[in-house]
Amino acid sequence: MNEVRVGLLGCGTVGTGVLHILSENADGIRARLGLPIRVVGIAVKDTTRERAAIVPMELLRTDATELVQDPRVDVVIETIGGLEPARTLVLQALAAGKHVVTANKALLATHGPELFSAADTAKRDLIFEASVGGGIPIIRMLREGLASDKLRSIYGIINGTSNFILSAMTKEGRPYDEVLKEAQDAGFAEADPTMDVGGADAAQKLSILLALGFGAQISYSDILTEGIDTVDAKDIAYAKHFGYRIKSLAIGREHQGEIEARVHPTLIRDGALMAAVDGVFNAVLTDSHAMGTSLFYGKGAGMLPTAMSVVSDTIEVGRNLLSGTTGRLPHLAFHEELRVESKLRTHEDITCPHYLRFTVRDQPGVVAGIATLLGEHGINISQMLQPHAAEGQKVDLVILTHEARESDLERSLVAIGELPYVLSSTQRIRIEPTL
C-alpha cells in the first residue's frame, strides 16, 4: 500500500473543502499518515457546471454507483447530504468493501442502525466525526477521551444557523425575520431554514450525542424540540435585563437511568462560558463524574471546518488500513450486547425555571390574578418586570419562575390564558440554571 485512494461523493461546499485541504496540506497529511491521500474520482450530478479552481475536472463523473464500487477506491467520502441517494450509496460502498466517512447527521439519525450493521457485516469502518459540531471533535471525545468516565449531562450549541441569528438579534437588537433574511442572503441560512431554526437539525445531532454519551437509542423525533422562530427581539431584551442571554441549546441529562432530551431556546446566565459562544461558533459542554465540566469550542459549520473533520476521519481510516485493523471502536461507543438501555424521560417530568412573558391589559388585579394561578399550580415566582404603560393599555408582564414541572407549568398557562385581561398567548422560554 503506497497511498490511500478516495472516491468523493458530491462536490458542493464540504466536498470542495475536502479537495482544498487534501491539496493545501498534502505534506502535513502525508507526514502524519505515512502515505499520501489521493482522490481517484468525484461523483457529481453535472460534470459540465463551472466549479472552483481546486476541483480537478477530469475526475468528475456522474455514475456514483460505479465510483463506490471502483476497485481503485479504498475510502468513500460521502458529502452529498440528505437521505437518498446517500443511504443507498453508503450501503453499496460498504458492500463493495470500501470504508466510509460521512458528515451526514440526517442519514445517521435516520438510518444509523441499518448502516452500522452493514459496516459490521462488511467489516469496514463507517466514521462520522463531522456529523456533529463540524470541526469540534466531540465524537472522538465521547468515544475515546471520556471513555472511562460516566456522563451526567451534555449541553450543546450545535446549530450554527440558529446561533448566528440569535447572536445577531442580541448584538443588534433586530427582529428575527430581518436577521434571518440577511443570513439567507449571506449564505449562512438555507432558503428553507426549517430544519435549522425549527430545531430538527440540532435534535438529530443530539440523538447521536445521546447514543455516544449514554448508550441511549433515542429517536430524534422523540426529543422535545422547539425552534428559535418564536423568539422575539423583546424576549432577548427582557432576558438581558435579568442577566441572561438566549441561546438555542440541546440538552441531554441522565436521571436514574432515564434520559432527558430536549432542544429549545434557553436563557443562560450572562457570564457563563456557553453564553459567550456567538455567531457561527458551536460548543459542547459535558459534565461527567470524574472529569466534572469540560468544554469543546470551535467552528461548527462552514466549508473548511467540516471538511477538516472529514479529512481527519479519512486519516483515521488510513491508519486503520495501514495497521490492518478495522472496527476498533464500537460505532456508537458501546458494545451492543453490554449496553444498558436507557429510556427517554417523559417530557412532562422536565423541571426547570421559566421565563414567561404575558401580554395583558394594564388594570388593577392583573399581577395578583396571574400570580394566584401560578401559585395554585405550585409555581413560585422568583422575579418580575412590568414596563410602564398607561392604565387600560396592552403591556408586557415578564415573570421568572423557580423550578417548575413542565406539566404544572403548561396547565397553569392554559388557566391563565382564560383570564379576561390576558390578551394573547403567553411566551414561555426555559431557563438552564446549571450552566
Add this chain to the structure above:
Amino acid sequence: MNEVRVGLLGCGTVGTGVLHILSENADGIRARLGLPIRVVGIAVKDTTRERAAIVPMELLRTDATELVQDPRVDVVIETIGGLEPARTLVLQALAAGKHVVTANKALLATHGPELFSAADTAKRDLIFEASVGGGIPIIRMLREGLASDKLRSIYGIINGTSNFILSAMTKEGRPYDEVLKEAQDAGFAEADPTMDVGGADAAQKLSILLALGFGAQISYSDILTEGIDTVDAKDIAYAKHFGYRIKSLAIGREHQGEIEARVHPTLIRDGALMAAVDGVFNAVLTDSHAMGTSLFYGKGAGMLPTAMSVVSDTIEVGRNLLSGTTGRLPHLAFHEELRVESKLRTHEDITCPHYLRFTVRDQPGVVAGIATLLGEHGINISQMLQPHAAEGQKVDLVILTHEARESDLERSLVAIGELPYVLSSTQRIRIEPTL
C-alpha cells in the same frame, strides 16, 4: 482474552484515582471496551501505610520490577512521577512486552526519544494523554481530531498551580506569598512549588504540544520560561485598569518554518475566552488553517480528571489489544522520516506589546526621559498611567507599548535603568493581543 490486566505503579493521588474509576465505573468501562479491566498488582514503597478504603491492600507489593515483568500483566500504568525509577520501570515493562500508560510529562519531556524508540522496538503502545492538561484530551486532538489541519499557533493555560494562584490574586487582590502559602496548606501547591510557579512544568508540557502540533523537537530547557513569582498584586490591578487579566500562558507559534516557544505571565484582554479560565481549570486554544480557533477546557489536574484520562488511555490500549494492532499512531503524531524539522525561533525575535511598570521619583522630566529612550529604541507607547503622588516621592509609572521586538525592549530597559530617577528594576510583562 477475557479481561485487560493492569499492573499499577504507584498508589498516590493519581494511582488511587485510577482505582476509584475502575471500581466506580466498572460497568461503563466494560460496556465500552467489551471486557473488564482488572488490576493484578500495585507496586508501592510501603505496603503497611494506611490508605484509602478503595485500595485493595492484598494487591500491594514492593517489587516494581517484578510487577512490570509479571506474565499476568498486559498494561503497566505508571503513576509514580519523576524521572527515576519511572524511566527504568517503563523501559523494563516495554522490554517485557507490556503496553504502558503514563501521565508523567517530566519523564516524556526528558527521556521521550529513548522511551518511544523502546516502544517501537518492542512493538508496544506507550500512551500519555494525561501528561498535558489532565483530563483535557488535547493530545488526542492534536494527533487525531486536527490531524488533517495545519496548526498556526497554540496557547495553553496548562499549569494548575499558577492559574490557581493568579486567579486568587486577581479575585481577592491579595499578594503572591500569601496566596501561595494558602495553596500549599490546601494541597493545591507542592511544598517546593518551583517547577510550577517557575514555569518549568508548563514548559515541559509545551514541548510535548510542540512535538504533536508542529512536529518540532524542542527541548523544554530551550523554551523562554518565566514564572509567576515576580507578579505583584499591583501589576494585576494596573492590568485590570487597562482591561486585561494576567495569566500564565504557554505559547507556541509557527513563523515560516520556525517555532516561537515561550511560557510566561501574560496580559490577556478581559472578555477573551482564555481570560475566563480560572482556578484549577486548564484550557488549550489552537488556531489552525482550516479550523480557525478551537478551545478545549476542563480540569487540568486533581485526582479524578488525571486518573480519568489514564483509564481512557488504558481503554485505548485494550481496544488495540482486542483488534490485534499496535503502533497505529506515531507517538508524536508525525512519522519521523516524513517530519520536517522546525527550528526554535530566536527569543530576541519575539515581537509583542508589553506592559512596563517603572518605579520612579516623581519629578519634572521623568515621563519625557523614559518616553525618549523607548522611542530611540523603536518602541511606541500605546497607553500610560501614573497614579497621583507628591512631588519628589516614589511612584509607579505604567506604560503599555505597541508591538516591540524582545531585543529592542531589553536594550531600552537597560538604558532606562541608568536614569537617575528610576529607583528600582522595571517590571515587564508581555501582552498577547491575538486572544
